[in-house]
Amino acid sequence: MTSSTFLNRHLGMRHLLIPGILILAGCTQTLKLSRDDSHIVLSHQLITAPNPGEPGAFAVKTLYYGSGTDKRRAEFRDSVAIRTKTVDASPFVAMTPAIAKDREQEWGFGVNKSPINGRVWYPAGDGPFPLVLIVHGNHDMLDYSDPGYAYLGELLASRGFILVSVDENFINGNLRGESDGRAWLLLKHLEDWKRWNDSAGNPFYHKVDMSNIALMGHSRGGEAVGIAASFNRLTHYPDDANVKFNFNFGIKSVFAIAPVDGQYKPAGVPTPIENVNYVVIHGSHDGDVSSFSGLRAYQRVKFTDGKPWFKSAWYVYRANHGQWNSVWGNHDNGPRSGRSLDLRGLISPEEQRQFSKVVIGAFLEATLHGRQEYLPMFRDYRDVGAWLPKTMYITRFQESGFQPLATYEEDVDVTTGSVPGVTISGDSLATWKEAPLSLRDNATDLLNSQAVTLGWNNHIRGADTTKLGKPASYTLALSDSLSAALGTSSNSALYLSLAPTDARPGPRAPARDTTKKADSASKAPGKKPGAKPAADTTPVDLTVEITDANGVQLRTPLSAFGVLRRPLDVHILRRADEEQQRFPNQFELVLQTYVIPLSELVRGSPAFDATHLRSIRLVFDRLMVGTVVVDDIGVSSKIAPFVKLGEP
């Protein structure tokens, strides 16, 4: 009997076969990625310093320190070069008695006897070397996470840093709200390091530069490093003042890798982070922390002491959560998450780690070694196209010289700026509204930042679709007193953060001719029901126009200072229905920061008086229809270290 005859005869199975195959094969959505432009955007390399992602000149040594009694971790039991005392983390790490009992059985110790375990990569040399601590986040507690940063340890030690990968696996697993415990443990590690640096006979005696410390953390560890920077300055634990702090370490830099945010809130408020250099990175295809939560922490970083700090955020297209750690890999939700996560769009682990090596290396070189030549890449990543893996990036940036003109946080009056003396006006805008930004995970998951949405359509409604009106514009006018107070010069820079959206306002109404009756022919053509407009692929651009007190104008396309892209498609799940159910948006609206050095504009117009800015105007004359979200318009007079002459 042939197989088809067999099927025909048995229960009509031939008819079931085709839908069966469709059910089995047709369940995964097609791979959807935004068109890659990295071959153009990353085609320049303007910074000539050595690649910070490449090994340096130091020979690398390693050792372990720890309790020496660890039941599960042989390296922290049998191989420790320095024995450490356990600490009582119970005020910070809450758990039920049943969980505590289980964990004590599993680990051989309770959280009240938490070990101070670390694996160290350090340069062979006299030092003193800056100290960098990195801490993992939550993961299967028995799939130990701390070895996963060895690639950073090798790199950074060879470049003259001491890197410690901190073991906090014993508080991984089924705990919540323990990020403060992760942070406090980091600070307890620093206490030991300070003691070793002061103790003759210790391998690190006088080898550690305790005034140059960086904290790095991944996932929950990424939140913990911000908390640690905050705790470092406090005298008491905010949630129990009976617990006293006395840290005050020289933490200069904080680096957060795909962090969560808000799992711990000191005294019920978001963790304040002040007066440190701060970088946060996040992958668009993060299958665990699936929205850019670290942007909230970025927004909260404040510079209040007048010292030269900066902060930067990097959104890395097609990067995920786990590949920053070589143990975690690409299954962001556990070994079985390949069933739900679409892994096809990810960049390779090597590319993802190359990115972190470059950005972490440059950040630490710039902030702990004082290598200022790396600073411009945080203002404009296009300066280092040869170093970065070929994918797309969106970056935020701000340094401590930033003076806000319009951040949209202060009131509900759309015509006022963030400081007295700023008057805002719009001309021919189809959309002009201020609203909170939200993260893609949930429309109600706010970024704690207001922004303005500006939409325009320069076409005049009517039969003649080529008829254009005056370009729409949005203007910040500065008063004389404010202009003088800003203290700008040709060495200053103009800031704005902006993201185009896919919204397309309809054509504007024609100017009313009062001598004629209303003409029905000029009405907008009827909208075809159900017709879905094709995706707009026209490049987005606009003109930035600044005017001085004498009325001299300078104009530049914004695209000269950064890439303008419509939202990048983000599909992390294999099933389209689950994706749409879980995420209101199939993109994350991340604003790109554009920093426009006035020196670049003034070079061809010596008559322009950069000391007296009168207005900043966005003119929507390069794209006839579009919508952008704009935030953080301001100026800075301290931008010089971040400027590399010769824009890409």
Add this chain to the structure above:
Amino acid sequence: MPFIRRAVLSAVFGTALTALAAPVCLFAQTRSYAPLILRLPASARHLSMGNVGIASRDDDVLFYNPAQLVTARGTSVSLEQFSSTAHSGALSSVARVGNGGIAVGATLAEFESADLYYPLNRATMLGRGVNNGTSANLVLGIGQVFKGTNLGIAAKYVDENFANIRHGQGALDLGVSRSFFGTAFGLAVQNIGATFDPRDATVPMPWGSAPIPVSSTPLPLRTTLGASRATQAGPFDIYGTAAASLLRNDFFAPAGGVEIGYSWLDGYDILLRAGARRPEHGEGPMTAGVGFAMDRISIDYAVEALSGSRFAHRIGLRVK
């Protein structure tokens, strides 16, 4: 707790092996109970695992242990063909009530038999004959949590028609269940009730047919203690269950089964099942089945060995 996991899996396989090794000669001890419907399987998934459902989380656990209604969800229907003239079906649905669940369900069997003995059993219901019969069971169950322990009760009304016999009456199931270290344990006492006595409810036989002698028979009281546990092994989801039942006449019936699931895409699963039981009269020792789950919908198929190298087939559809 690896040692507990090992212990539970050992218990599951041990029970299954005991079931296979048990002497088949004890069949006869289990034949004289009525009504028949209380001795038939009521779930395709459970049937394929030795007809063990004592610690299940499916809605048709209503027919096995009402205490598990606390965790059970869904609606299901299943049909079984024992022979060309003998069929049964089951329908059940659970709804959430407070911190527990309430369920309603029904099972129905139709059959023929030439047998002149009553009550029928699983062997005598399979043949062709002049006497038609139906046996039905309507159940309302509720499960609630009390101090961390699930307690359940199910009230049943059973009715059987066969030849000149027509009788119905009530019965009760009681159940208790609790999880320890990730393993669900259940204990159920089923078919508590008065003797099934149709002597006052006979009807006249058609002209020329001989009436069947009627006698009272006890309900098939069954006390079952069992457990289930789910675990993972590489890409597979493993579910094991085992139970030991004690029937009214001290017949001891261990049974157990294993389900191996594989998912290649979130929400889609293929499931293979196998089970073994110490057979009661008319049953064979082996059961098996397959399932396919697509999000909240699953389709199950089970086959059970019957005595005399015969097989019965059951299909089920479940919506969770």
